[in-house]
Amino acid sequence: MSEAEGYPGVGRVLVVIPTYNEADNIRKITGRVRSATPDVDILIADDNSPDGTGTIADELSTADDHIFVLHRAGKEGLGAAYKAGFAWAKNKGYDAVVEMDADGSHAPEELPKLLDALRDTDAVLGTRYIPGGSVHNWPMHRLLLSRGGNIYIRMALGMPFRDATGGYRAYRMPVLDAINVDTVASTGYSFQVELAWRTYKNGFRMAEVPITFTEREHGVSKMSGNIFKEQLLRVTVWGLTARREALLSRFGRRPRQGSTWP
Numbered sequence: 001m002s003e004a005e006g007y008p009g010v011g012r013v014l015v016v017i018p019t020y021n022e023a024d025n026i027r028k029i030t031g032r033v034r035s036a037t038p039d040v041d042i043l044i045a046d047d048n049s050p051d052g053t054g055t056i057a058d059e060l061s062t063a064d065d066h067i068f069v070l071h072r073a074g075k076e077g078l079g080a081a082y083k084a085g086f087a088w089a090k091n092k093g094y095d096a097v098v099e100m101d102a103d104g105s106h107a108p109e110e111l112p113k114l115l116d117a118l119r120d121t122d123a124v125l126g127t128r129y130i131p132g133g134s135v136h137n138w139p140m141h142r143l144l145l146s147r148g149g150n151i152y153i154r155m156a157l158g159m160p161f162r163d164a165t166g167g168y169r170a171y172r173m174p175v176l177d178a179i180n181v182d183t184v185a186s187t188g189y190s191f192q193v194e195l196a197w198r199t200y201k202n203g204f205r206m207a208e209v210p211i212t213f214t215e216r217e218h219g220v221s222k223m224s225g226n227i228f229k230e231q232l233l234r235v236t237v238w239g240l241t242a243r244r245e246a247l248l249s250r251f252g253r254r255p256r257q258g259s260t261w262p
C-alpha cells in the first residue's frame with residue numbers, strides 16, 4: 001500500500017466518495033479523479049450497497065495503490081459516511097479532505113481549482129450559484145428547492161455563502177478537528193450546511209469557487225422528503241439559537257453552557 005505524495009501547497013489530500021448503489025458510476029468517477037489529480041488519494045465509503053458497489057470498490061483498490069475502501073455495515077446517510085471517512089483520513093495523517101459525489105455530478109476535472117484555492121484558505125466550497133457556476137439537467141422543482149433553500153439558509157444564519165448545501169468541497173484537517181466534526185448531528189444533506197455553519201462560526205477562512213453541477217446519468221438521487229425536512233428544521237433552530245446568543249451577548253450575558261443546539 002502506498003499513498004500519494006501530496007498536492008503542492010496543500011499536502012496529502014484524500015477525496016472521500018460516499019457510495020450507496022453506485023455500481024454504474026464508481027469505476028468512471030475514480031478513473032477521472034486519478035487522471036485529473038494523480039497526487040491525491042481516494043477513499044470510497046460504501047454503506048454495504050446491495051448493488052455490489054463495495055465489491056467493485058475492492059477491485060479498484062486492489063488494482064490501484066491510491067484507492068482505498070471503507071466498508072460500513074449499512075445505509076446511515078451521506079453525513080455518517082463522510083464522518084467515518086474523515087475519521088479514517090485523520091487516522092492516516094492526511095492534511096486535507098475533499099467531498100465528492102460518486103455519480104459524476106461533481107467534475108473531478110474541477111478538483112485542481114478547489115485545491116489551488118485551498119492553498120490560501122481553510123475551507124473551499126464548490127458553488128453552483130456564483131458567476132461561472134452552473135447546474136445542468138436538474139428538473140425545475142429541484143433547482144427551485146435548492147435555490148430557495150439557499151436563500152432561506154442565508155437569511156436564517158447570516159452566512160454570506162451562495163451555496164451552503166453543495167457537496168463538492170475541500171477542508172483542511174485542522175478545521176474538522178476544531179469544529180468537532182465527529183459530533184455533527186445531521187445525517188442527510190443538512191450535514192453540508194452544518195459543516196459550513198460550524199466552520200463559519202469558528203472564524204475559519206472560507207472561499208467559494210464556481211463549479212458545474214451535472215445531474216447523474218446512472219442510478220438515482222437519495223434525496224427524500226425527510227432529508228429536506230431535517231434541513232429545514234435544523235437551519236431554523238440554528239438561526240434562532242444564533243440570534244438568542246447575539247442578544248444575550250449584547251446585554252453582557254453568556255448563553256448557558258450546553259444551550260447551543262446541536
Ligand SMILES: Nc1nc2c(ncn2[C@@H]2O[C@H](COP(=O)(O)OP(=O)(O)O[C@H]3O[C@H](CO)[C@@H](O)[C@H](O)[C@@H]3O)[C@@H](O)[C@H]2O)c(=O)[nH]1
Nearest residue numbers: 018019020047076077078081101102165167189221222223
Ligand atoms: N455511503 C453512503 N453514501 C450515500 C448515502 N446517501 C447518498 N450517498 C452518496 O452520496 C452521494 C450524493 O448522493 P445523491 O443522492 O446523488 O445526492 P444528490 O441528491 O444529487 O445531492 C447532491 O446535491 C445536494 C445539494 O443539492 C448536496 O447537499 C448533496 O451533498 C449531494 O452533493 C452519492 O455518491 C451517493 O451514493 C448513504 O446513505 N450512504
